Amino acid sequence: YTLMHGAGGSSFYWFMKSLKVECANSWVGDDKAYYKENYKALTQLKNDFFIWIIHYAFFHYKKSLQLLSSNFPLLILVRDPISVFKHLINHQSGSSRKKNVFDLNDDYALLIPDILYTSTSYENEKYKGEKSIAPNLENLHLHSGTMVFDNVRKTIAHKEVFYIDMQEIMPQNAFKTFTNLAKKFNFTPPNPKEKDFYKIMHNTGGLVAILDFKVMLDKEISIFVDSAKTRRYLNQNFMNINEEILGLDPENFKLCIEKRHYDLLLEKNELYEKTKHYLKGLYEYYLKRVEIEKKKLLNEKQILEYFKNNKTLALKFKKAFDIELEHIKTHRPDIVNSWKHYKEFEKMCEELGSAERD
Numbered sequence: 001y002t003l004m005h006g007a008g009g010s011s012f013y014w015f016m017k018s019l020k021v022e023c024a025n026s027w028v029g030d031d032k033a034y035y036k037e038n039y040k041a042l043t044q045l046k047n048d049f050f051i052w053i054i055h056y057a058f059f060h061y062k063k064s065l066q067l068l069s070s071n072f073p074l075l076i077l078v079r080d081p082i083s084v085f086k087h088l089i090n091h092q093s094g095s096s097r098k099k100n101v102f103d104l105n106d107d108y109a110l111l112i113p114d115i116l117y118t119s120t121s122y123e124n125e126k127y128k129g130e131k132s133i134a135p136n137l138e139n140l141h142l143h144s145g146t147m148v149f150d151n152v153r154k155t156i157a158h159k160e161v162f163y164i165d166m167q168e169i170m171p172q173n174a175f176k177t178f179t180n181l182a183k184k185f186n187f188t189p190p191n192p193k194e195k196d197f198y199k200i201m202h203n204t205g206g207l208v209a210i211l212d213f214k215v216m217l218d219k220e221i222s223i224f225v226d227s228a229k230t231r232r233y234l235n236q237n238f239m240n241i242n243e244e245i246l247g248l249d250p251e252n253f254k255l256c257i258e259k260r261h262y263d264l265l266l267e268k269n270e271l272y273e274k275t276k277h278y279l280k281g282l283y284e285y286y287l288k289r290v291e292i293e294k295k296k297l298l299n300e301k302q303i304l305e306y307f308k309n310n311k312t313l314a315l316k317f318k319k320a321f322d323i324e325l326e327h328i329k330t331h332r333p334d335i336v337n338s339w340k341h342y343k344e345f346e347k348m349c350e351e352l353g354s355a356e357r358d
Contacts, residue, residue: 006084011169019178019190022045065156070156074161075162077164078163078165078328080341081325081342082300086298089137091118097110101213101216104278111213111215112210112285117135150327163328178190178198210289210290215278217265217271217275218271220264223241223255223261224238224256226254238258239256240254250283303341318345
């Protein structure tokens with residue numbers, strides 16, 4: 001399995017981890033660490049199925065690929081390239097939160113501060129990520145080499161190659177897709193009782209990175225404020241108290257408490273009421289922060305307009321696309337034809353090229 005960033009890789013990774021499938025980790029420090037991490041995972045592999053995630057930021061990933069056999073099928077997760085770049089430009093790097101444990105007297109702004117976005121650069125074949133409080137189209141030129149999945153296919157020379165478009169793992173399709181994949185590749189299928197977990201996007205700009213912290217109600221009782229990604233609310237020792245505190249159960253805002261702490265909290269009526277008031281206020285603040293972050297995010301239309309005004313950059317990307325999309329255009333033209341924004345980009349480049357010749 002390989003991916004290009006921005007094609008649903010985080011969701012795919014967490015879905016497969018939940019199914020007890022061995023998963024290689026691409027989110028490691030550098031080329032050397034990446035190789036060591038995955039070499040260790042492969043040598044200790046107990047199951048037949050293994051996920052290999054290629055991180056575009058590592059320039060020497062081909063050495064790692066030499067560990068893999070061409071006899072196994074390659075599953076490639078893809079997405080409309082222009083939407084991929086939307087993700088890269090809007091990519092989160094966590095938040096500006098200074099700590100992860102709070103109490104009922106802390107200002108909401110400390111718990112849910114600004115999202116930080118990645119401002120990427122490459123120096124001497126090294127990936128360097130900086131952070132800012134808003135995405136910037138000026139960083140687009142840094143991502144012309146991020147589409148490496150066909151390069152990967154050629155390097156390993158897999159005998160069987162399968163493509164999955166990101167739309168197939170979106171909330172309305174994910175459960176069915178992973179059920180079918182389980183049958184095809186012989187791993188444990190998803191549990192019908194956990195269908196809701198497959199309706200969650202695990203890297204949605206502005207919605208996830210600002211959560212995952214603890215609020216101490218007193219010296220012994222605490223509540224975790226999570227995104228659904230943590231799945232803490234599914235742990236048998238915890239319970240989700242959203243309905244009780246908020247009167248609703250938001251998809252990506254989970255109030256989780258240990259069952260033993262919940263029993264203690266019910267015995268302390270004054271603390272319970274104070275907690276309920278504080279957490280309802282926190283949720284209202286969270287919704288406001290989400291709207292602020294959403295307004296910062298850039299979209300495909302803005303990216304296409306930026307390309308239109310930067311002809312040299314657009315034609316540079318077009319050249320890279322022509323190479324990396326050759327195989328999928330031949331073997332899965334239906335997927336490529338479904339990419340609305342990429343089709344607009346191709347048409348624009350034809351017009352730019354024609355104008356250049358004239």
